[in-house]
Amino acid sequence: MTTGEQFNVAVVGATGAVGAKMLETLDKKNFPIKDLLLLSSKRSAGTEIKFQNKTYTVQEATPEIFEGVDIALFSAGGSVSKKLAPEAVKRGAVVVDNTSAFRMDPEVPLVVPEVNEEDIEKHNGIIANPNCSTIQMVAALKPVQDLFGLSRVIVSTYQAVSGAGNEAAEELHDQSKAFLAGEELEANILPASGDKKHYPIAFNALPQIDVFQENGYTFEEMKMINETKKIMHDDSVHVAATCVRLPFFTSHAESVYVEVDKEGVTVEQLKEAIANADGITLQDDPTNQVYPTPLDAAGKSEVFVGRIRQDLDNTKGFHLWVVSDNLLKGAAWNSVQIAESLVKNNWLKK
Amino acid sequence: MTTGEQFNVAVVGATGAVGAKMLETLDKKNFPIKDLLLLSSKRSAGTEIKFQNKTYTVQEATPEIFEGVDIALFSAGGSVSKKLAPEAVKRGAVVVDNTSAFRMDPEVPLVVPEVNEEDIEKHNGIIANPNCSTIQMVAALKPVQDLFGLSRVIVSTYQAVSGAGNEAAEELHDQSKAFLAGEELEANILPASGDKKHYPIAFNALPQIDVFQENGYTFEEMKMINETKKIMHDDSVHVAATCVRLPFFTSHAESVYVEVDKEGVTVEQLKEAIANADGITLQDDPTNQVYPTPLDAAGKSEVFVGRIRQDLDNTKGFHLWVVSDNLLKGAAWNSVQIAESLVKNNWLKK
Numbered sequence: 001m002t003t004g005e006q007f008n009v010a011v012v013g014a015t016g017a018v019g020a021k022m023l024e025t026l027d028k029k030n031f032p033i034k035d036l037l038l039l040s041s042k043r044s045a046g047t048e049i050k051f052q053n054k055t056y057t058v059q060e061a062t063p064e065i066f067e068g069v070d071i072a073l074f075s076a077g078g079s080v081s082k083k084l085a086p087e088a089v090k091r092g093a094v095v096v097d098n099t100s101a102f103r104m105d106p107e108v109p110l111v112v113p114e115v116n117e118e119d120i121e122k123h124n125g126i127i128a129n130p131n132c133s134t135i136q137m138v139a140a141l142k143p144v145q146d147l148f149g150l151s152r153v154i155v156s157t158y159q160a161v162s163g164a165g166n167e168a169a170e171e172l173h174d175q176s177k178a179f180l181a182g183e184e185l186e187a188n189i190l191p192a193s194g195d196k197k198h199y200p201i202a203f204n205a206l207p208q209i210d211v212f213q214e215n216g217y218t219f220e221e222m223k224m225i226n227e228t229k230k231i232m233h234d235d236s237v238h239v240a241a242t243c244v245r246l247p248f249f250t251s252h253a254e255s256v257y258v259e260v261d262k263e264g265v266t267v268e269q270l271k272e273a274i275a276n277a278d279g280i281t282l283q284d285d286p287t288n289q290v291y292p293t294p295l296d297a298a299g300k301s302e303v304f305v306g307r308i309r310q311d312l313d314n315t316k317g318f319h320l321w322v323v324s325d326n327l328l329k330g331a332a333w334n335s336v337q338i339a340e341s342l343v344k345n346n347w348l349k350k
Numbered sequence: 351m352t353t354g355e356q357f358n359v360a361v362v363g364a365t366g367a368v369g370a371k372m373l374e375t376l377d378k379k380n381f382p383i384k385d386l387l388l389l390s391s392k393r394s395a396g397t398e399i400k401f402q403n404k405t406y407t408v409q410e411a412t413p414e415i416f417e418g419v420d421i422a423l424f425s426a427g428g429s430v431s432k433k434l435a436p437e438a439v440k441r442g443a444v445v446v447d448n449t450s451a452f453r454m455d456p457e458v459p460l461v462v463p464e465v466n467e468e469d470i471e472k473h474n475g476i477i478a479n480p481n482c483s484t485i486q487m488v489a490a491l492k493p494v495q496d497l498f499g500l501s502r503v504i505v506s507t508y509q510a511v512s513g514a515g516n517e518a519a520e521e522l523h524d525q526s527k528a529f530l531a532g533e534e535l536e537a538n539i540l541p542a543s544g545d546k547k548h549y550p551i552a553f554n555a556l557p558q559i560d561v562f563q564e565n566g567y568t569f570e571e572m573k574m575i576n577e578t579k580k581i582m583h584d585d586s587v588h589v590a591a592t593c594v595r596l597p598f599f600t601s602h603a604e605s606v607y608v609e610v611d612k613e614g615v616t617v618e619q620l621k622e623a624i625a626n627a628d629g630i631t632l633q634d635d636p637t638n639q640v641y642p643t644p645l646d647a648a649g650k651s652e653v654f655v656g657r658i659r660q661d662l663d664n665t666k667g668f669h670l671w672v673v674s675d676n677l678l679k680g681a682a683w684n685s686v687q688i689a690e691s692l693v694k695n696n697w698l699k700k
Contacts, residue, residue: 152663156506156605158555158594173530180527197639203598204645205508207605207657207671212636216617216659225662238663242605242671244508247597248553255506255557255592255605267566286562289547295554307557309566312575313502313588321557321592 006034010069012061013076014038015047017166021332022073023051029336063087071339089125094348096335098129103227110230113337114278115142121347127338131223132330133157133252138231139303140322143277149261152238158246158253163326169249175202191245201247209243218243251294254322267310270318274305284308292323300325301333356384360419362411363426364388365397367516371682372423373401379686413437421689439475444698446685448479453577460580463687464628465492471697477688481573482680483507483602488581489653490672493627499611502588508596508603513676514540519599525552541595551597559593568593601644604672617660620668624655634658642673650675651683
């Protein structure tokens with residue numbers, strides 16, 4: 001930040017898994033905050049949270065409380081965003097929304113700054129932060145699209161429980177302890193807290209993230225498919241996704257198959273393109289067993305890519321392994337990047 | 351078994367993870383055993399093992415010990431098979447080998463009974479049991495190939511630690527306990543016991559199973575690619591694999607994308623074909639959150655298939671989720687099925 005100007009910032013969902021990371025990121029990036037407002041549901045209001053040596057009391061999010069707020073970072077679930085984001089905008093705030101509420105709204109930019117930062121300028125008060133599993137994939141695919149063209153993507157995900165919130169992380173923790181003690185596993189949250197049935201995640205894999213749609217895909221899979229096309233500005237690219245929840249706490253991993261348009265692309269060219277891209281770290285050296293893993297990526301803001309191989313049958317086909325901290329680049333870090341871009345480019349006021 | 355005849359059976363690697371399941375399966379299937387010989391390395395010789403109310407002392411596997419053996423089930427690693435399987439054959443035994451030692455040997459049938467049982471008859475003393483992750487996939491793909499033709503397979507695997515043996519399962523157990531206690535994780539076995547570096551598997555995902563080949567694929571990935579073509583008798587089918595080790599004990603899961611040859615195939619037709627296939631159970635009802643999981647499949651002999659969906663861009667493309675106990679259908683159960691077929695079809699003697 002070089003403007004010297006400071007901003008009134010609200011964090012909605014401050015007591016949640018992503019909210020905590022939002023605060024961590026605002027601090028780490030030294031975001032120019034004048035006043036900070038920590039908001040939550042009525043239930044969590046009153047919680048005390050420390051930020052930069054000051055203790056804040058979390059307040060209930062209401063329409064009126066957004067009076068005077070410049071930037072509001074929302075991450076308290078889709079229904080809260082649907083209700084309160086327009087109220088915040090009405091009162092002059094620009095909202096960066098980390099829920100699925102507005103992502104596919106044609107009036108709302110859906111942004112990963114490394115991919116389509118310029119879309120932020122077109123905002124009408126709300127900018128949507130994409131789904132965590134989408135963000136890290138499009139960040140890795142952007143240099144591929146730019147240099148070689150992209151016709152097709154088939155992804156299978158390996159997703160951490162923290163994507164489903166603190167309660168899901170606690171569930172994995174408690175179930176793991178019970179399993180190792182030979183006790184029965186109790187399942188109340190995963191695969192989707194609002195769904196009818198719950199299955200144990202400890203020492204298991206659940207091929208369901210979010211609820212099923214009528215077409216047999218889960219909502220998470222449809223998010224990856226639709227959001228990727230919107231962010232990359234390419235409705236013609238074929239995207240298919242299978243999303244799986246796994247027993248680890250942090251970072252999503254993705255096995256991604258891509259087909260490029262250009263003939264004759266080599267693995268070395270692809271590695272170079274990815275290594276040179278913003279926000280990406282190449283970790284790809286099979287001879288020395290170097291590749292990204294969720295445990296290694298946890299707590300880091302970059303997207304890590306490795307295991308880049310050419311398909312053995314299709315010279316335009318390549319396989320990639322993409323890993324990133326789902327709460328950072330997949331959520332908080334990307335949201336704060338958008339807020340920084342709003343400030344840096346003077347895109348706050350319309 | 352209806353012949354009434356009984357056979358001298360040797361289990362090589364009786365003290366290992368698969369060896370234990372071999373004995374369980376021989377018992378469950380009431381295999382017609384005359385004498386049972388339990389064999390291992392020198393190190394494990396002397397171990398006592400109970401089988402059908404009798405206690406056996408494990409003996410060291412030597413060339414001479416196979417004298418008089420009719421069927422030898424090998425699962426003690428590739429180097430043991432390479433050395434001793436020919437010795438067993440020389441002495442009149444038929445070997446069912448669960449290692450990678452002879453799988454790609456053109457003289458050795460590679461068999462999943464539901465797919466290519468007839469290949470067993472062509473044996474020259476050795477029949478190879480495919481890799482665990484290959485077995486469950488080809489079992490699911492066989493009805494698809496038969497009815498609709500199969501041009502392409504792209505698989506991403508979710509594999510249990512027990513595929514790397516008892517020591518890997520102990521490592522996951524110990525690391526999980528340490529992680530939950532906030533202690534440092536010690537890694538000595540995974541991703542591949544013979545490789546240079548070891549990484550923690552607890553609450554993590556490792557995109558390496560077995561060692562890397564010169565082309566950047568792991569040996570596990572190349573096994574899936576090459577074995578699938580051999581078992582399905584189709585060198586023209588395109589197969590791509592990404593294999594990932596995950597923190598659960600039992601059952602491999604697979605996210606499989608297939609392209610069929612025939613136009614106009616529906617999800618319902620695919621479901622029906624798979625539901626009617628031998629050894630497969632369809633678990634596919636998204637409305638009621640019914641799909642296979644590793645924890646559910648553990649201890650069962652079938653291959654479970656669910657999440658069958660048509661690709662949204664390619665009408666000939668379909669996505670499947672395939673789960674099976676890697677130690678049963680992926681190893682012991684398939685080996686004993688081959689042994690049963692040898693007996694039932696009178697294919698033991700050449």
